[in-house]
Amino acid sequence: MPPFVRQVLALLEKDLRLELRTKDALSAMLVFAFLVLVTFNFALDLRPELMSTVGPGVLWIAVVFGATLGLGRTFAAERDQGTLEGLLIAPVDRSVLYVAKFLTNLMFMVILELVSLPLFVLLFNVPVQPLPVIGTLVLGAIGLSAVGVLFSAVAGNTRAREVMLPVLMFPVIVPILIGVVQAMGVAIGNESARDMPWISLLIAFDAIYLATGAIVFEYVLEE
Amino acid sequence: MTDTVSVTTVTVPSPIDAVILRAEHLTRRYGDAIALRDVSLSLTPGDCVALLGPNGAGKTTLIRVLGTSLRPSQGTLTVGGIDALRHPARARSQLGLVGHQTLLYGDLSVHENLQLYGRLYGVPELPARITEVLDTVGLGDHRDALVRTLSRGMQQRAAVARAILHQPRVLLLDEPETGLDDASQTALRELLREWADGGRAVLVSSHRLEWVQEMVNRAIVLREGELVDELQLRSPSAPMLAARYRELVGATLAAR
């Protein structure tokens, strides 16, 4: 097994094992996303006829907020416990750390999405074609995780890190926001959105940011 | 009469090819403050070196720079012939670090932590090696205990286990004896002495002269980021070392 794969798997196993034992991240993410969905119900007039246009946005915002919570703690926890230094003095390429954290957060986000989607359908009574919607959500999660892990490490180095992560992330992920919502709109039955290659946009964004993140990550963690 | 002690303040140059670690002109700045100022040292096989100095002298910073967890603002570091600044990954496989924090995951067991690090370092025959290391530090019975449930002393032993797991050529320790009871301290000292005798190098920073002087063959003194003295100890002698150290540290306190 090449060292890169072995190290990524070791780190992935570590994070999953920790999460299974403590359930810190996932529970917070799920509760928060659920809360956001319900809050939207009070904040906006979500009548059934509006849901096909407004629905995708409501769901995606809930997912983004939940995901940001998980991303925020992905490096903060390691820093606070002091274990990040242990990883940094090991003969591990920084891009390995990036990929491992990316995969961990991606997994958490997908779980978040798999729970949020049925909740959304339940709360707002929106008929969806599950497979295309889930596919779109996963593509969005890939981009979110790629950008989020990078910025979580950047923000974690600063004084006001809870505030910096969203401030850094949200402008940069605007294309994902637009792409996911439009593509989901198509899946919900909003045919007009079909005219643009949203899925290609998402795939391109994901590929570009994954590559960029892996390359620049060492500059972020250098001490 | 037989207790002739030579405490010289001359640095004996080591033969080039035997040097495991060579640090030259290390400087480290934090914003406007200078934590390390032009520090140079080298370690050879069999070296067991004490790093001494008052609080704030830069001992922890130096150990972290040598361990590659901090980049120096200036200077070079070579480990096993590898330029640690240009090829950090390769240099890191030869270094082991025991710092103030255990660098272990509290919510994982000792065994799980060692498994993680073993795989990160690419340790061959990992399961056997883990058992071996746990026996060496005396944690065989606690391999499945979560690290956060262990006492400070046992956590420290687990940290040492993590540091020696991949058999590094250089072991760096930052005040490892803090929090350990007498028996554990003696055991640790023996372990480190054995480690050095096995053809590796050990650098240990400490406040406790009595603990350190019985295992080291050399002592480096740091004061305000500068290396002010290097003492060769052919046969260890507590009074001479303590006296010299007090001289240097006392000078610091007087200067303030």
Add this chain to the structure above:
Amino acid sequence: MATIRQEMALPSATSGRSSALTTVLMATTVLLTIVSLGMIVFYAPMERVQGVVQRIYYFHVPMAWVAYLAFLVVLVASVMYLWKRNMKWDRVARASVEVGVVFTTMVLITGMLWGKPIWNTYWTWDARLTSTLVLWFIYVAYIMLRSYTPDRERAARLGAVLGIVGFIDVPIIHFSVTWWRTLHPAAVVAPTLERSTPNAPPQTVITLLVCLLTMTLVYATFMAYRTGLERLRDENRELEQLAGR
């Protein structure tokens, strides 16, 4: 002393050549600004539909050009800093962000000032304005990031990373926002020159080009002074360190 100067890439304290160059730059810029203003007021043709208000165009478009140019400079300086680790590149990046955010703000403001009299609304989610707004946020994030990072070297390094990652997004943002807008046309579209006159007369084009040049020189002048100021600050800090403060 010599090593420090090299490291900080500082010129000798009184560098006759560089300050003379800056003065010439400043003088040229002032001159060109006067010329441009003259052209905008007197030379450029009156636009039939929008009237006098349309002349904001000669500010709005060049400023937008500079806003994106400044970001491109940030990208180049960021890459160079990470490569060479020379502080002078960080000074350039930082200055360009500060100047860039000012220009970006002006683009948004002139856009609003233009829209109100013509279409009776300050803001429309027009594709170009929206993309510029997102750019503005990335600039602001950069500034916030640096202000929250006290260590100089770390601030430079993280800023450089953000400069690169942010710039890569610019074309992607542009595409996604434009596609979104074509699918959901706004009720009101921000005024542009092309929409109101099919073929712009040559005087318009010439005026625009002169204004573009002027604005670029304004940017360059700001940059020259800003990087100079930052250089002096760095030099001051080094000297303080040496004095043992």
